[in-house]
Amino acid sequence: MAEHPHTVVIVGGGFGGLAAAKALRHSPAEVILIDRSNHHLFQPLLYQVATAVLGPGQIASPIRNILRDQSNATVIMGEVTGVNKEDRQVFVSDEDRKGVRLSYDSLILATGAQHSYFGHDEFARYAPGLKSLADAVAVRNKILKAFEQAEAEEDPRQHRDLLTFVLVGAGPTGVEMAAAVATLIRNSLRSDFRRIDPTIARVVLVDRSKRVLGSFSENLSTAAHDRLKSLGVEILLERGVDQIDEQGVIVAGERIASRTVIWTAGVTPSPAGKWLDVETDHTGRVRILKDLTVPGHPEVFVVGDTSSLDQDGKPLPGVAQVALQQGRYAGKLILRRLLGKSPPPPFRYFDKGSMAVVGKGFAILQTGKLAISGFLAWMAWAAIHLEFLAQSSLRVSVFVQWVWTYLTDQRGSRIIVNHLAASVTPAKEASARPAPKAPAPALNR
Numbered sequence: 185m186a187e188h189p190h191t192v193v194i195v196g197g198g199f200g201g202l203a204a205a206k207a208l209r210h211s212p213a214e215v216i217l218i219d220r221s222n223h224h225l226f227q228p229l230l231y232q233v234a235t236a237v238l239g240p241g242q243i244a245s246p247i248r249n250i251l252r253d254q255s256n257a258t259v260i261m262g263e264v265t266g267v268n269k270e271d272r273q274v275f276v277s278d279e280d281r282k283g284v285r286l287s288y289d290s291l292i293l294a295t296g297a298q299h300s301y302f303g304h305d306e307f308a309r310y311a312p313g314l315k316s317l318a319d320a321v322a323v324r325n326k327i328l329k330a331f332e333q334a335e336a337e338e339d340p341r342q343h344r345d346l347l348t349f350v351l352v353g354a355g356p357t358g359v360e361m362a363a364a365v366a367t368l369i370r371n372s373l374r375s376d377f378r379r380i381d382p383t384i385a386r387v388v389l390v391d392r393s394k395r396v397l398g399s400f401s402e403n404l405s406t407a408a409h410d411r412l413k414s415l416g417v418e419i420l421l422e423r424g425v426d427q428i429d430e431q432g433v434i435v436a437g438e439r440i441a442s443r444t445v446i447w448t449a450g451v452t453p454s455p456a457g458k459w460l461d462v463e464t465d466h467t468g469r470v471r472i473l474k475d476l477t478v479p480g481h482p483e484v485f486v487v488g489d490t491s492s493l494d495q496d497g498k499p500l501p502g503v504a505q506v507a508l509q510q511g512r513y514a515g516k517l518i519l520r521r522l523l524g525k526s527p528p529p530p531f532r533y534f535d536k537g538s539m540a541v542v543g544k545g546f547a548i549l550q551t552g553k554l555a556i557s558g559f560l561a562w563m564a565w566a567a568i569h570l571e572f573l574a575q576s577s578l579r580v581s582v583f584v585q586w587v588w589t590y591l592t593d594q595r596g597s598r599i600i601v602n603h604l605a606a607s608v609t610p611a612k613e614a615s616a617r618p619a620p621k622a623p624a625p626a627l628n629r
């Protein structure tokens with residue numbers, strides 16, 4: 185009887201999980217990659233979907249399509265709800281089946297993070313975050329609808345609330361969003377309306393910290409701040425958000441009336457630590473060893489945003505490069521074990537630098553001792569982001585769209601998609617209408 189191949193179960197088809205699967209391409213292992221969505225998402229460009237530059241299909245690819253040529257990899261769409269590390273099983277649910285047990289010999293958890301409202305989950309109703317494609321489309325709908333409502337609204341007093349956009353969090357996502365919303369308003373929408381002037385819209389960026397983009401050097405942070413100001417973004421620093429409701433936000437005791445509040449302030453890891461019942465850091469990320477496994481279980485790896493590892497006395501950041509490099513390392517380590525080779529040296533993150541875009545043609549870039557801002561940094565940002573998109577078709581499509589948007593200021597995807605109407609209306613209509621007595625005649629071809 186043929187021997188059962190070593191089964192590697194990877195949970196999560198994001199940066200970490202996909203890199204791990206690819207690293208096992210030439211291994212004798214059977215790779216099973218499970219993700220609750222059918223696509224790999226390039227999260228760094230989510231803000232461009234939310235601000236109508238790109239369409240959802242330009243920053244995401246079906247995972248099974250990415251792995252189509254990897255014959256040892258099987259992709260399953262399902263939600264992992266737990267792990268039994270003693271019996272080496274994960275529990276997977278989908279729409280039809282709940283808690284199906286799937287056995288593994290090695291397990292890689294790469295389940296990422298989701299946005300966190302720091303204990304104020306009630307804010308979620310009024311201030312969507314930006315983590316998935318559905319979030320980005322919901323934010324895009326909200327922003328575009330605000331302008332449509334203002335154009336239809338005859339009472340000019342309502343225009344100010346409708347056209348005030350508040351972004352909570354001045355990290356990379358908040359800054360990129362604020363600059364992109366300001367650019368959308370001032371460049372792309374300015375001549376499209378007749379009854380309102382879109383340029384009266386306010387974009388407000390709020391954060392508790394002392395400066396925007398606090399993880400960058402002070403010079404770059406100042407350059408980004410000045411650039412935001414020149415785009416007309418109002419920056420409120422060292423002020424916390426006390427309340428978010430249907431009327432807007434209360435910031436340091438002062439109300440800002442707004443119908444569109446967007447949350448970019450924080451993330452929380454997936455529940456991998458709870459599934460494994462192992463030590464986590466104060467944010468809930470799984471504490472891992474230098475070979476990316478959990479203590480006492482050399483067959484269980486945790487990589488990317490849901491893991492916590494210190495390097496040179498500091499925790500590694502939750503960025504795509506960490507996830508990619510860790511995923512690759514975990515895959516290679518398993519491969520070496522299967523080939524009977526010695527393990528690689530402990531994992532070490534190679535920091536290639538950080539970047540953030542602040543509107544059209546302007547970015548900041550920090551790598552080693554180099555810190556630049558402006559057009560050159562923006563060109564570097566564009567080239568690097570194109571390179572890391574999952575498929576060449578996306579690279580071509582995004583490149584063409586960026587050139588078009590740069591030259592014309594026209595956005596590629598200014599569409600309000602009402603998913604709710606699409607799923608609810610037919611059911612309502614069906615129940616309201618009497619059932620047809622006879623089958624409808626076939627259509628002529």
Ligand SMILES: Cc1cc2nc3c(=O)[nH]c(=O)nc-3n(C[C@H](O)[C@H](O)[C@H](O)COP(=O)(O)OP(=O)(O)OC[C@H]3O[C@@H](n4cnc5c(N)ncnc54)[C@H](O)[C@@H]3O)c2cc1C
Pocket residue numbers: 195196197198199200201218219220221223224225227228229230231262263264265294295296297314315356357454487488489490502503504505507539
């Ligand atoms: C808006 C935004 C902008 C960003 N910009 C940048 C940037 O410019 N540069 C940068 O380096 N980083 C950026 N990041 C961070 C970067 O995207 C993450 O660090 C990176 O995605 C982490 O990779 P990961 O593999 O750990 O998780 P992810 O890429 O998040 O992948 C996790 C995967 O696991 C799946 N999953 C989760 N739970 C389950 C479950 N229970 N069952 C099945 N599947 C599950 C998810 O569907 C997802 O596909 C940004 C993040 C966001 C949200």
